Amino acid sequence: MSLDITRINPYFEDVMPQEYIDLEKNGSFGSEKRLGDLGAFKELLEEHPMCAGCHLALAFRVLVSSLPRPEDSILVGSTGCSSLAFTQLALHNIHSLFGNQNAVASGLKRALKLRFPNKVKDVIVMAGDGATADIGLDMTLHSWFRGENITTVMFDNELYANTGGQESGMSMCGAVLNMAPTGKKFQKIRVHELAISAGCAYVAVVSTAKPKNISECFKKAILIAREVGPTYIQIFTPCPTNLKIKPSDSKKVAAERFKGDYAFKEHITDEAREYLTSIKDAVKKEALETEAVLVSEDKEIPLEGG
Amino acid sequence: MNYKVLKGPEGYLPPAASLHGVCLPEKGEGIIEGKCVIRDVCIRHIAKSLLEAKNPTFFPGPLVIWRTTDYALERGKLIREIAKEADAKIIPMPDYRPKYPMINPSVEINPNHPNLTIWHNKIDVGIFIGVHCHQANLALKIIRGGTDCYTVALCAEEGHEEANASLRDTDNNTLKILLDIVKEMKKGGA
Numbered sequence: 001m002s003l004d005i006t007r008i009n010p011y012f013e014d015v016m017p018q019e020y021i022d023l024e025k026n027g028s029f030g031s032e033k034r035l036g037d038l039g040a041f042k043e044l045l046e047e048h049p050m051c052a053g054c055h056l057a058l059a060f061r062v063l064v065s066s067l068p069r070p071e072d073s074i075l076v077g078s079t080g081c082s083s084l085a086f087t088q089l090a091l092h093n094i095h096s097l098f099g100n101q102n103a104v105a106s107g108l109k110r111a112l113k114l115r116f117p118n119k120v121k122d123v124i125v126m127a128g129d130g131a132t133a134d135i136g137l138d139m140t141l142h143s144w145f146r147g148e149n150i151t152t153v154m155f156d157n158e159l160y161a162n163t164g165g166q167e168s169g170m171s172m173c174g175a176v177l178n179m180a181p182t183g184k185k186f187q188k189i190r191v192h193e194l195a196i197s198a199g200c201a202y203v204a205v206v207s208t209a210k211p212k213n214i215s216e217c218f219k220k221a222i223l224i225a226r227e228v229g230p231t232y233i234q235i236f237t238p239c240p241t242n243l244k245i246k247p248s249d250s251k252k253v254a255a256e257r258f259k260g261d262y263a264f265k266e267h268i269t270d271e272a273r274e275y276l277t278s279i280k281d282a283v284k285k286e287a288l289e290t291e292a293v294l295v296s297e298d299k300e301i302p303l304e305g306g
Numbered sequence: 307m308n309y310k311v312l313k314g315p316e317g318y319l320p321p322a323a324s325l326h327g328v329c330l331p332e333k334g335e336g337i338i339e340g341k342c343v344i345r346d347v348c349i350r351h352i353a354k355s356l357l358e359a360k361n362p363t364f365f366p367g368p369l370v371i372w373r374t375t376d377y378a379l380e381r382g383k384l385i386r387e388i389a390k391e392a393d394a395k396i397i398p399m400p401d402y403r404p405k406y407p408m409i410n411p412s413v414e415i416n417p418n419h420p421n422l423t424i425w426h427n428k429i430d431v432g433i434f435i436g437v438h439c440h441q442a443n444l445a446l447k448i449i450r451g452g453t454d455c456y457t458v459a460l461c462a463e464e465g466h467e468e469a470n471a472s473l474r475d476t477d478n479n480t481l482k483i484l485l486d487i488v489k490e491m492k493k494g495g496a
Contacts, residue, residue, distance in 0.1 A: 007373040011382030012366060015396045017413045049406045087404050 002071045002119070003030045023090055029071045035215040038065055044090045050081060053240040053247020055208040055254060056128075056155045060085045062208075063126065063153065066215040067091075068222055073122040074112070076105040078136065080128035081162045081239075082155055099136030101125045102143035105150045113149075122222050125152045129170035130160045133189050137169075140191075144198035144230045151225045152232045153218070154191065157239040165242040178242060192234050192265060201229040201272040205265040207236040209251065209258035217266065223279060224272045236262045311340040313456045313470055320451040323467040331465045336473045345473065349480070352433075352458050352471050353392075353487040359431035359456070362394035365415050367437030369462070371398050377478065378436075384481040385435060391488045394433070397423060402441050417445040421452040434469070435460040435476070443468045460484075 006029040008016055022042040028034065033041040044064045050057040060082065067073045070091060077086040079098035086093050096104040105125045112121040125132075132140050132154040140152060158175065160166040165178030169189040176183045195203045202224045204217035214235060221231035238253045240246065245253060258264070268276075309326030328340040336348020343351075356362050370381045389396055397415050404418040411426035417437070424432060432455050434442050439461065446457050446468035459466035460481070465474035473480060 005372045005374050009371055009373050009378060009382040011379070011386050012371050012396065012398055015398055015413075016371070016400065017398070017410060020400050047406050088406050089403075090401070 006030070006071055027090075028065065028067075035062060035065045035212065044070060045085060045088060048085045048088045050084055051239075051241045051247070053245075053250040054081070055237040055250045056081050056157060056161075056239070057085060058208050058211070059155055059214060059235045059237045060126070062211045062214050063218055064089065064091065066218050067122070067124075068219055069120070069122065072120060073124060073222075074108060076101050076108065076123065076125045076127075078125075078127040078131035080131055080155075080160075081157070082126055082128055084162070086126075099131055099134075100139055101127045101131060101136055102148075102150070102152060103139040105152075106143050106146065106148040109148060109150050120226055122226065123150045124222065125150060127152075127154065128161070129154055129156045129158065130168045133169045133191050137189075141194065141198050144195060144200055144232070147199060147229045149225050149227075150230060151218075151221045152195075152230065153221075154232070154234045155237045156234055157237045157242070158188070159239065159242055161239045161242050192232065192267075195230075195232040196267050199229065200232045200267075201225075201269045202231040203234075203265075203267040204232075205234045205236075205262070207254050207258040207262050207264070208238070209236075209254040210264070213264060220268075220276060224268075224275060228269070228272045228275050309340055311450070311467065311470055313454055314450040315452050315454060316450050318451060320447060322447070328467040330467055331472070331474050333475065336471070337465055337467060337469075338471045340467070348471060348473055349484055350487055350491075352460075352473065353484060353491055355431050355456060355458060355471065356388075356392040356394060356433070356488060357491055359392075359394075361427065361429050362392055362431040362433065363427065363429045364389050364394055364396045364433045364435065365399050365420075365437070366396065366435055367399045367442070368401055369438065370436030371400050380478050381436065381481065384478055384485060388481065388485050388488055391485065391492060395427070395429075397427065399437055399445075402438075415445075417441040417448075420445040420449050424449055424453040424455045429455050431456045431458065433458040433460060434466075436462075439463055439466070442466055 008024055027042040045061055075093040077083050077095050078101040083095055102125055105123045109123040156170050158171045159168055159177050167177055167180035167184045171184045173187045174183045192203050192205050202221050206214045206217050217233055221233050225231045238250045240250050311323050331337045331342045334345050335342045336345050338351050366385055370378050399415045402417050409416045411422040415423040442459055449455050449457055457469045459469035459472040460476040461474055462476055466472040
C-alpha cells in the first residue's frame, strides 16, 4: 500500500508531469538509491527557495537521501528556514506550530502504530535550533522523557535565520548578530547532553563538513528509534546570510568548527548497540544464505565436458 | 439568504458560500449555484455543462492519480471515458505542494494558485475529482474569485458549496450514470 501510493494510476500516466514520472521510474521510493548515488536519481527535494550557500539545505538534501524507507517515512517540521524546504518535498510531511513538532510527532507515531500495527513507519522531526532548543524545548524534552519512538533532528545554525538574525539558545556566547548587537550573554545550550540525560538511546553531534557522517548517523538514529527509543541528531548548518560570509565559504566555516568546538560526538546505549549488531548479523546471515542458494543453483548447471 | 454561487470573477477574496447560508446537499441531492437539487437533475446539469463547454477540463486529484486501490484504478478508467465522450482535457493535481518557483500551468494544477492553470489554458469548465475536500474548497474559492471558469466538484464525500455545481457521494456507479447521460446527450437524446 505505502509503495502503491507512489505509483501513478496507469489511466493518467500520459498526462502526468515529467517530474512525477521521474520520481516513480527513477526515484528513491522502494529502491536502494541513496546518498552515494546523488545526482544519478530523481531526488525527493530539488528546487527550494533557500539562500545560496545554505548548509541547512545541504543537510536536508543529505537527510532525505538517506531515509531507509522514504515511502514509509513521515517528516514533521516546524517554523523556520527548514519549513521552506518542507513545502517542496515529495514526501509525507506535517508542518506543526512553532515548537510543537515533537508533541505532534509523538501523537503521529502512536496513531501509526495503531493504524499499521504490522508495518514500520518512521516518524522524523526536522526543525531548527529555535524550534528545538528554545520555543519547543519543553515538547522536545518531554517526548524524550516519555521514550517516544521518534528521531529528532536539529538544524543548528546558531540563530533565528529567517526572521533576521536574533540570538537563539544555541548561539555561541558573545555572538554578535543582526538583532543581537551587544552579543549573546550566556552559553550555548548543551542539548545533546540534555538528550542523553533525558533517555535518548542514540545521540550524535555532526556537521555538514562531513555529509557521509550525517547520513550514517541518521540511518542509525532511525533504526534505533524504531525499536529502542528516542534518538537525536544535532547538525551544524552554517547560515551565510546571517553570518555574513560568502556562500562559498559555508563549507570552510563548517570544516573549521568541525575541527574545533563542533567536533563529532556520538552516544549510544548498550541496548541500542546490541540492536544494531543484531540487525547487522541478520543482514549478514541473509546475504550468506542468498549466496549459498546462488552457489547451489550454480552447481546444478551441468558443466560441458565435465 | 439568496446568495448564488455563480461563476466568477467575483473579485479578490470572494466570501465563503457557507457564510451566506449555502448548505451542503443532503443524501440523494446535488447542489447547483448554491441551491440544493435532486441528484439526477444535478447529474444532467453537469453533463450539459461539460458538453456545452468550449474547453472542459478534468482536474483529477491525488485520490485518483495514484494507484492506491483497485477502486481508484476503476475511477481513473471512468474519468478517462467521460473525458473522451465530452472531448475534455485532463490536467492532473498530483499533490498540494506550493512548488517553488511555480508550477508549470500547462501540465498541472495546484490548489494554492489554480487560477494560473485556468488562465493559461483558457478553461471554461473545470471538473474536480479525487481532490481532498479542504484543498478542493480552497481551489474552488480562488477560481471563483479570479477567473470566469465554471466549476464542478464530483465529491465522494458531502459535496462542495464553493463549486458552481457539485455532486455528493460520487462513487463509481455515479460516474457510470454520468457517462451514460453524456453519451445520451451527445446523441441528442437530452
